[in-house]
Structure formats: structure tokens, C-alpha cells
Amino acid sequence: MPPKKKRPSAEFAVPGFKAAGIACGIKKNGKKDLALILSDGPASVAGLFTTNSVKAAPVLLDMKRVRKGVSRGVIINSGNANACTGKPGYEAAAAMATLAERASGAKKGSIMVASTGVIGVPFPIKKVEAGISSLVGSLSYSGMKSAAEAIMTTDAFMKKASAKVNINGRKVTIAGIAKGAGMICPDMATMLAFFATDAEIKAPALRKALKLAADASFNSIIVDNDTSTNDTVMAFANGCSGCGEIRPGTKEFAAFERALRSVSLDLAHMIVRDGEGATRFIEIDLKGAASVASARKAARTIAESFLVKTAFFGGDPNWGRILAALGRSGVRMREEKVDISLNGVQVVKKGLDTGREREAAKAMKEKEVSVSVALNIGRHSAKLWTSDLSFEYVRINSAYRT
Amino acid sequence: MPPKKKRPSAEFAVPGFKAAGIACGIKKNGKKDLALILSDGPASVAGLFTTNSVKAAPVLLDMKRVRKGVSRGVIINSGNANACTGKPGYEAAAAMATLAERASGAKKGSIMVASTGVIGVPFPIKKVEAGISSLVGSLSYSGMKSAAEAIMTTDAFMKKASAKVNINGRKVTIAGIAKGAGMICPDMATMLAFFATDAEIKAPALRKALKLAADASFNSIIVDNDTSTNDTVMAFANGCSGCGEIRPGTKEFAAFERALRSVSLDLAHMIVRDGEGATRFIEIDLKGAASVASARKAARTIAESFLVKTAFFGGDPNWGRILAALGRSGVRMREEKVDISLNGVQVVKKGLDTGREREAAKAMKEKEVSVSVALNIGRHSAKLWTSDLSFEYVRINSAYRT
Numbered sequence: 016m017p018p019k020k021k022r023p024s025a026e027f028a029v030p031g032f033k034a035a036g037i038a039c040g041i042k043k044n045g046k047k048d049l050a051l052i053l054s055d056g057p058a059s060v061a062g063l064f065t066t067n068s069v070k071a072a073p074v075l076l077d078m079k080r081v082r083k084g085v086s087r088g089v090i091i092n093s094g095n096a097n098a099c100t101g102k103p104g105y106e107a108a109a110a111m112a113t114l115a116e117r118a119s120g121a122k123k124g125s126i127m128v129a130s131t132g133v134i135g136v137p138f139p140i141k142k143v144e145a146g147i148s149s150l151v152g153s154l155s156y157s158g159m160k161s162a163a164e165a166i167m168t169t170d171a172f173m174k175k176a177s178a179k180v181n182i183n184g185r186k187v188t189i190a191g192i193a194k195g196a197g198m199i200c201p202d203m204a205t206m207l208a209f210f211a212t213d214a215e216i217k218a219p220a221l222r223k224a225l226k227l228a229a230d231a232s233f234n235s236i237i238v239d240n241d242t243s244t245n246d247t248v249m250a251f252a253n254g255c256s257g258c259g260e261i262r263p264g265t266k267e268f269a270a271f272e273r274a275l276r277s278v279s280l281d282l283a284h285m286i287v288r289d290g291e292g293a294t295r296f297i298e299i300d301l302k303g304a305a306s307v308a309s310a311r312k313a314a315r316t317i318a319e320s321f322l323v324k325t326a327f328f329g330g331d332p333n334w335g336r337i338l339a340a341l342g343r344s345g346v347r348m349r350e351e352k353v354d355i356s357l358n359g360v361q362v363v364k365k366g367l368d369t370g371r372e373r374e375a376a377k378a379m380k381e382k383e384v385s386v387s388v389a390l391n392i393g394r395h396s397a398k399l400w401t402s403d404l405s406f407e408y409v410r411i412n413s414a415y416r417t
Numbered sequence: 418m419p420p421k422k423k424r425p426s427a428e429f430a431v432p433g434f435k436a437a438g439i440a441c442g443i444k445k446n447g448k449k450d451l452a453l454i455l456s457d458g459p460a461s462v463a464g465l466f467t468t469n470s471v472k473a474a475p476v477l478l479d480m481k482r483v484r485k486g487v488s489r490g491v492i493i494n495s496g497n498a499n500a501c502t503g504k505p506g507y508e509a510a511a512a513m514a515t516l517a518e519r520a521s522g523a524k525k526g527s528i529m530v531a532s533t534g535v536i537g538v539p540f541p542i543k544k545v546e547a548g549i550s551s552l553v554g555s556l557s558y559s560g561m562k563s564a565a566e567a568i569m570t571t572d573a574f575m576k577k578a579s580a581k582v583n584i585n586g587r588k589v590t591i592a593g594i595a596k597g598a599g600m601i602c603p604d605m606a607t608m609l610a611f612f613a614t615d616a617e618i619k620a621p622a623l624r625k626a627l628k629l630a631a632d633a634s635f636n637s638i639i640v641d642n643d644t645s646t647n648d649t650v651m652a653f654a655n656g657c658s659g660c661g662e663i664r665p666g667t668k669e670f671a672a673f674e675r676a677l678r679s680v681s682l683d684l685a686h687m688i689v690r691d692g693e694g695a696t697r698f699i700e701i702d703l704k705g706a707a708s709v710a711s712a713r714k715a716a717r718t719i720a721e722s723f724l725v726k727t728a729f730f731g732g733d734p735n736w737g738r739i740l741a742a743l744g745r746s747g748v749r750m751r752e753e754k755v756d757i758s759l760n761g762v763q764v765v766k767k768g769l770d771t772g773r774e775r776e777a778a779k780a781m782k783e784k785e786v787s788v789s790v791a792l793n794i795g796r797h798s799a800k801l802w803t804s805d806l807s808f809e810y811v812r813i814n815s816a817y818r819t
Contacts, residue, residue: 066745067741067744067745068743068744068745068747068750068752069740069741069743069744069752070744098737099737099740099752099765099768099769099770100769101753101768101769133737134737134740134741135736135737135769135770136770242741242745243741244737244740244741244744321723321806321810325810325811325815326815328811328815329815331815334537335500335501335535335536335537335646338471338501338536338646339469339471339536339644339645339646341470341471342469342470342471342472342646343468343469343470343644345470348470350470350471350501351503363501366501366503367501367502367503367537368501368537368538404723404811404815405811405815406808406811406812408723408727408811409727409730409806409807409808409810409811410808413727413728413730413731413733413806413807
């Protein structure tokens, strides 16, 4: 699926942030594979990392560094995940940061690292070393697009989004880049996302906003049921807008968080849409649950079902599979209260067939399918996004890595 | 995949049990769709039912009836699951039992019911009514094979197995039939299994043996991540062998349970092998876990991973996906202690690549793949069986139901 639409591109540069993307030879095909995002001065930093207990070396490094709350930026490579690489891998991640720090004149320990690509292969630190001057030499205030390109692996298209929000009369910019295309990932469904903003906000508040935004976006998409060793979401805020400090609990915080969430959601939806492997963009809108947790669990169980995903690929309004997934999810529900609609056509009313399947099959011919489920036992809801399970998914993911 | 091998067929008849399978017109293609297994006299009965909170009508009926601990047998239909059919569905299930009881002279409430097929479609009780005399008229002591045929839906081959065990000098027979082919199930991955034995054993002990056998077999196979509204495993023991009562905690019980487990395992493996959708039979052998529960959870997370399953379809010894699945499973583990072998070729030692991937790729060309994972932190283990995720799986499961 291509990205949904070309919106009039918001200005993508963020005051006080330079970026660059170059090819240093990690990818064998000569494509860009090394990126740097660098703030002119110290920036607040917040990060969210994979919950997988097998964590890549750069993730382990960043988890330590992010505690300081201050950073100058991040160096990112594609083509090698530096995961399952043991102690030499950790040393390589640290060396990569040091190379970026020295070349850019940043303080030791002030640059974060992220990697994506094949796992279990020794990290080619020599290639980063050879490319670092060129990378730093390419830094520019309009370089985020180039960085977005350099973090791609199997992504069919580049993922970038931005938003502006007025805070205390100042224009605050948030730009984000991401990589991820679970449906077509030959090695790991790694998801990386980096945000740069000129907002004035301290690290703990930035982390809070980032967590809220990520939960409603990156943590609400399901491309397959695997989490990667490298998943990383980071935000850098350098305060250049002079908007005054954004504190939690204020309307300024709410406005900032909303803008950050909208950029995150744009990027997350691009990840779902990416890949020859996905033919349909599916929204699961679950309502009437006893709690938010159970709403999310029920929606997730539907989104993760092999049988639901293959039915959607075939355009089959197979509500029995949805109902069975709900039953299997373990959340509180009563079959005789459940309503299900597919693209607005109600196929189940109070747990029973409405006889409108033919109509629903027609409505499901769309590339965008909305699955609306009402448990009708409580007042909590959740929204998740996913894609179907297609031939292409199997083809791409079964291809031997070469 | 075809069934593994033809073993010299053990005698399939069980003393005191008649069975039959006929076509009564529920299936549009004229194939057999109605089966009856009937003990000459009252038998102990035990049942295990789906954990899905959306339960089909016959499951709800059986869950009540099984409490009595005594039954004459079971009537089973294929072609219609009688699930999500509301009150009329429940009445139809009860009526189906009554028809079998009247026609065979069994006491009211003494016959169980099971159904498999499409869900959400009103149950065609008239067809059962029209066929019931013919069904009862066809009953014979060698009818189990015919019953096995009549419970098939999308199964590519019939599933039957049996074992004999010597208890107190008497020959005890256990015969089992099953249906299930998750990989090619157009509606639901329903699994049904029925055992008939002439062992002398009371219902609570029979249930205990059945639970142990099912946990090591039917509950240890993963074809997809869905459980059905109709899953049912039932055992009937009529005591005809005169072997003396088998009580829990005795060596007779252990011998009986072992024999029941071997029949269950044969049937469960047939289910994994069934279907054009499955090209490889995969055994996950997880060792060295901190507890049995975590061993099972880790093995299950590997078996359920879309990325692992597609890699296996492609014959790709992608140990990174296995390690990532382990990490995601949430069980206690340390990356640097994990060993992984694929068909005897060690690809991971202490969390690191052994450089034997090419060799492993060769070993994985086999139709049977053994994945051996050692967490090396405890003494508990688990074995699960699954199949790969192929083009055929997607094709069959995405085809619109017609």
C-alpha cells in the first residue's frame, strides 16, 4: 500500500536542528545507511525502548544515556541491527557514538545511537569510521529528509511528518522521521522513530508527552505479533522556539502533547500502510468495554488473529472469526450483547447474524476497512490499526536472507 | 502434508461400542456429515471444552450433561457448527440429542452432542431428523472409521488412532477419532476428538487421565493462534474389558494414561500435518526453563510467531527471530545463556552466532524440523508441535466462504 495521500508538506526543518544522511557502505546496495540528527546546543531527551528482553547493543547504551535527560542528538545506521552481537557489539555502539561526538565537537556521552538491519552479524564499525567526516560535513538545517532516507531498511517509502503548534504566542515545530514496515521486514519488524522539536520542555515532561503519544500511535498498531530487539522512539527538544517552559498539567502541555501525538499517528499509520505485503488498512474501533485495558486487549486479539487477517485479505466479512477472537481474548464480554459493523454495515446485532453479509462484502472491497465492535457492557474504548495477511507477507518473510 | 506413515493398523473396534457415519444432507456436497458413537451400556464420560467465552450450543449442552459422569455416547455433525445461533441453536442441540436417544433407546439426557462447520447459520435440525433412523440402522462394532469420516470438514485425511494396554492381565483397548486442520480451516480451527475405551474407570479418574493426555497433545499443538467456539475432547469408558477399576495414583492408572496419551498424540500430530497449508512439521523442544509454565510460554511464543513460521516455510534458519520471540515471551531468560539448534545443528551458543547457518539451512530442507532451545537457567521443559505459515494457508483462509 502506498502512503494514503500527499498532504501539503508542512515545513520540515526545526530551528536549531541539523541533520544528514549518507551512504557509508553498510548496505551492500550503496543506498544511504548512516544518519545524524544534531541539535546546535544541548536538548532535553526522552526515549522509549523495546520491551523485548533481548535488547540490541545501541538500546542498552541509550537506556543508560537517556537518564541524563540531556543530549545533542542521535546517530543512526541501517543495514546492521547490532543485536545478538555480545560485548564487541556493545563496544561498537559506544564507539559509534564517540565517532559522532568527536567529529561534531559534541561532549562525550552526549550522542545517542540507534541501529536497524540484520541481527547476529558483527557490527562494521570501520565503515562508520570511514563515513563519519562525510556525515558531519553533510549536516544541514534541511537535512531531516536525508536522515529519513538513511534509516530505511525494507521500507517501501520514506516516513516523515511534522506539525506546528502555537504555544504562548510562539510557533513550535515538531518533526518526526520513522522506519518500519512489519509486513515486509525480512529480519525484524524494527520500528525506529525520532522527533526533533524546538519546544522548551524538560526531560521528564518530554518523556510523559512522548509516552502518551506513543501509546496512542506506535503502541496501537499491529503489523505482526513480534516486537524487535531494536525498537526505539526518541524525542529531542532544544527550546529554540523560546515558547517558555512547557510543564505537565498545563494547557500548553496538552497542546504540545496533541501535536506530538498527531505527528506520531501520521508516522504510525505510514508504517501500517507500508509494504507490498499489506493490501488493506484496518482500523479496529472497540467500544463498550469494562476497562481501557480490556478494550485494548480485545482489539489486539482481533488484530493479531491469523484467521481475521487472512479473511480481510480475501475481503470476507467473516464476523464469526471476529467474535471467536473476542471470546478467546479473555476480556469480560457477553456474546449476546456484542454488535459488530464492517465499514458501517452491521453484521452482528446482539451476538447474532443480521443477514447483511453480502452488503458487508461489498463495503469491504475498500482499501480501508473499519471494524467497529461494541461489547456493550462498559464505557471504555480503544482504537488500533493493523493490516491484512497476504501472499506477499508470506513471500517476503519466507525469502532466505541474502 | 500427508500423515507421516502408515503404521500397522491396530485393531480399531472397542468391545461394547458401536458407531456409524452417514450423509444426512447438512453438507451440500453429499459427503458424510452425521456420526454416532454408542456404548451398549452406560459408560463413564469425561469432557474438555473450549476456553473461548463464545461457546457453541452443543458445548453449552455437553458442559451440563458431562457433570453426571455417565453417558451412552455422542452424536456429532459436520457442516454446521451451531455456534452464534442463540436460543434456537441451543434448542436444536438438545433436539439432536433427543433424536439420537429416542432412535437408539437410550435414556433421556444420556447422549452428548458435538458440531463443527460454518458458524452463525441456523442449525438444520430437520436434516438430522430425516437421517436419524438411517444413522442408528448403520451402527456396527466396526463403525468407528465411518464415524471418523463423518466428522471431517476441511480435513485432507481421516484421523483415527488406537492403542492396547494390558491392565491386570486384561487387554484394554483405546480408540480415538479426531477432526481438525487449523491450517486449512475456512471457518474455524475447530478441533474435535472422541475416545472410546473398554477400560473400567470412573468419571473423575477418566477426566484426570484425559486432561493429562490432552495437555501433552491437543494443548501442545499450535496451528494458528485461534481457539474455536466448538473445541471438544470427550472420552467414554464402558468397562467391558473387565480389567478392574482403574484408580488414580496406581500403576494401572499410569499405564492407562500413557496409552491414552499415545493415542492423543497420534491424533494431535495428524492435525498438525493436515492440510495443503502446512509444508513442514515443526517440533519445539524447550529446555532449561525456570518453570514448566515458562517453558510452555516460551515454546508457544516461538510457535506462534508469524516471522518464525514464515522463515520455516522458506527453510531459513533465522535464529534471530527465534531469539527475539523468546525475548518477547516475557519468561525469565538471559540472552547470553541461550543455545539453539535446528535439526541438530547448533546455530546459537550462549546467545551468539556459531557461524553454522549454511549447514542449518541444509538441515532444514527436511519436512520435519526440530527446534531445540536451551535457556540454561532452570530444569523445566516443554514440547510443542506446530507447522509453518505458507502461501496455501493464506490462500485457503482468505477464500470467501461459499
